[in-house]
Structures are given as structure tokens and as C-alpha cells.
Amino acid sequence: MNFPILSFLTFFPLVGVIFILLRRGSDEVVERSSKNISILVSIINFIVSLFLWSKFDPAIAGFQFVEETQWIKNFVSYKMGVDGISIFLVLLTTFISPLCIFASINSLKKRIKEFLIAILIMQTFMIGVFCALDLFLFFLFFEGGLIPMFLIIGIWGGERRVYSALKFFLYTFLGSIFMLIAIIAIYWNMNTLDLVKLMESKIPENLQYWMWLGFFISLAVKLPMWPFHTWLPDAHVEAPTPGSVILAAILLKISGYGFIRFSLGLFPIASHYFANFVFVLSVIAIIYASFVALMQTDMKKLIAYSSVAHMGYVTIGIFSFTKQGLDGAIFQMISHGLISSSLFLCVGVLYDRVHSRLIQDYSGVVNIMPKFALVFIFSSLANVGLPGTSGFVGEFLTLIGAFKVNYIVSILAATGIILSAAYSLWLCKRVVFGEFKVNNHGEKLLDLDATEIVVLFMLMILTILFGVYPNLILEPISSSVDLVVKNMGAIK
């Protein structure tokens, strides 16, 4: 029997949780061993995911490393597997998790043990969501992730943490109800929730439209798409830095993945039918969120709105049904995961020292923190989509894909790049350059420490690496994307 590597990746973080819970002793001892255990577990998980990548065969379009066993008799099977589309999202999760743990060790002061437990449980749900090949199992991981995130915002958040945590939870939970109803309807009509079987057997056309809408509401809230986006800026502002990183880097990507896997995979006719509707919402999201980002006074809120705009490119790419568009959407998800993590960590660095996220409280930071300034400017430029960074490749490919099907969408979406340059560079100008001035606790402004340098430079290196050599991602995803494009083309 083959080693169940996907189950290992998914549930190994829970082993870490058990070890943390079993630790006894003084608070200091428990806290120290909690840190050590969570770092060890997350690094082992990352190494195992690299092993998974090394064994992954890019020539195969279908699912690999498939594990299947019956769970609830005749109803739910425990079925896991990855293809080119999901493997990089698994890798992104296992890569970002240890960085979050390092960041939380640096910045959090209270209930560290409980926080690390929440992060590890979150990791289990996030890896599970990308590997699940049964709709019920997917929904379980999809919803389960809400709980640790709700706790992370609600317990370790800022002043308005309760409002933000409830808004996040209720908003996304309400959206998910529609997906649950759609899943139940699929079961009663198709007699299975197995994703592979559902992809092979065509879902009736009249059913597809309703099911598509059910999934769409849930995924659109979680992405988030305009006008379901207002929970995200609140959640980001109140979440602690590692929480924001997980939210931006991993949680938002579930929806992009969901659109490719379910909307395109299970409801191709409905996807064609609703494509223009998605284009309109995406273009509005890009332009609207970019304008709103321009006027933000809180750095985290600015990055949150920028995320809404950037996820607009992802949906445009996906619903272009072209190879370039889908390649670009998947690339953009990975790229945004790295760049937004870097930006949120940068804001976290400033917040840890000065306890303010307001742009007006900073000026001329480069004079005191040159290393920080380098990373911050680099990440901002990558966020704009500077050639040579991964941000460029993702946006460029999605726009090429969109141009092929609707050049007006492509042109309108391209204006978002100009706006993103405006808000990102203006942010840099105000915070990094000019005469040095920091309101309150300015004397505490020290440059990056060793841990921060390692974490931020790792993100920077990957952003450049994928920007210069995008085939590292594009080649392994090629076969799976070709299959999706072929299936969508067959419907046309």
C-alpha cells in the first residue's frame, strides 16, 4: 500500500496540536515547547510537500496520489488527490504556515500556545480543502477553516475585533449555506458526491444554472468579489499580522480554486452562460477597490482593498476559459499569496514597533530602517506588477486571456494596474520617503531583526524567482489546465 502522503500532510499539524496540549509545566516552559513543536511540525510538513512535488508527474492531467476509503456508508467517501491546479496551492499553504508561526512568535504577546494551536488546525483545514475530492469532505474543510480564523480575529485582534470576527464569520457562513444546498441537490440528482465521478457524468443543464449560483454566492463572498467584499478590510485591519497573512495568502485562494474546480469542472454550461456576469463584477471589483484603496488611511485596509482588486484578475482569467487566462489566474493566486504576505508582514513590522497602522503616523522610515524600506518598496512594486516580479506574469497572462474573449474587459481591467501603481507608490512615498517623522514611540523604530529578514527575504526571493522563471509553475500546471480548457471548449 502506498504511503498516504496527502492525509499525512493534512493531519500531521493535528499531531503537533496533540503534543502541544500534552505539554505540562510552567507557562514559560509550555510556551517555549509550543513554539518549538509548531515550528518543527510546520517545517516537516513543508519538506513533505516538497517531496510530494518532486514525485508529482506534470504529464498527467488527472488526479495523483489518490486515497479513497468509504467514510459514511453510501454517502460520503474520504477521497483525496491533487492535480496541477491544487498542488501549488498545497505548497503555498505549507510554505506560508511556518512563516506565519515565525511571525507570530515575534509579534504576539498573549496566549501564544492557543494561537499556535489555532494556526496548526487552520493548516489542516486549508491543506484538506485543496486535496478533497468529495464535495462533502471539501465543504467540511471549507467551513472548518472559519472556526480557527474566527478565533484568531476575535481573540488576538485589535479594538473592534468582535465586530470584525462576527462580520467575517456570519458573512462567509451565510454564503456557504447556498453551497451546502447546492451540494445536497447534487447528491439527490446524481447519487454521488465524488468529484471525479461528477466530472465524468454530466450534470443536467437545467440543474447546472442553479447549482452554479449556489456555489457562486459562497465562493464570491469568500474570494471576495464586489459587492460582497466589505468583510475583508475589517477582518484584515483587526486580525493580528499572522492572521492577515493566512487570510490573504491562503483563505482567499480557496475561492479561486473553487471556481476552477467546481464552477468550471462541474457546471461548464452554466459557467459559459454566466461568464459575462462574472466579468462585469470583476472589472467593477478591480476599478472600484483600486479607487477605494487610494484613499485609505490605514495601511492594512489599503492592502486589503488591493487584494480585492487583485482577486478580480483571478476571476477574469478563470472565466476567460483560455489557457493563458487560467494559467494567469493560478499564477496570480500563488503570486498574490507571496506578495500580500510580504506586505502584511511589513505592516506588522511597523505595528510591532510603533503600534499604529495609520499612514499619517509615518514618514521617512528609510532613514532609520533601510532594510525594511527595501522589502517594503520591492513588495509594493511587485504588487503593482513590475516586470521581473511574479505579479507581472499573473496579471499579464490573465489580461492576455481576457483580451482573446473580450477586449473591453481586458482594457478596463488594465486600468487597475495604473491605479494600483498610484496607491502603492503613493503609500511608499508617504511612509518610506521624506523627512523622518514617526508619531508616538518613534524611538522604538529599529530595522528588521534576523527572523524578519529571513522571512521577508524568502518571500522576496520567490517573488523574483517566479517572476523571472514562471515556468516553474506554468509547466507543472499545464496538463491539468489544458484539460479544463478542453472541457470548456467542448461545451462551446
Added chain:
Amino acid sequence: LLKALRSIGTFLWQRGDVKTIDAYGPDGVAKVVKNLSDRASSVQSGYLYHYATVILIGVILIISFLIII
């Protein structure tokens, strides 16, 4: 031009997000639910004769329904 761009940004943020999407969306729904719950909870007066009246009305309605059907 910059002034115009900033005005658009402020308008979309304050009028769009805060006063429209949030006000009629999550915050609005939360307010409506709270209002309805407040009203519903005021029915629980604690007076036995209030409850007895409601039970009586209920019984009359059920019997009328059964007779008509």
C-alpha cells in the same frame, strides 16, 4: 486630475462601501434582525393572562382552520 481621482475614491469608499453596501448589507440586516428580536422578546411579558390570551387565540384559529377545511 489628482483631485478628481481622490474624490472618486472617497465617494466610492464612504458612499459606496460604508453608506450603501455595509449599511444595507451586513450592518443593515443585523439591525433589522436586532429590531425584530427586540419586538419578539417584548411579547414575553411574564403575565399569565397575556399567555392565556395568546393560547386562546391559537386554539380558536386551529379550530376555525379545521372546521373550514
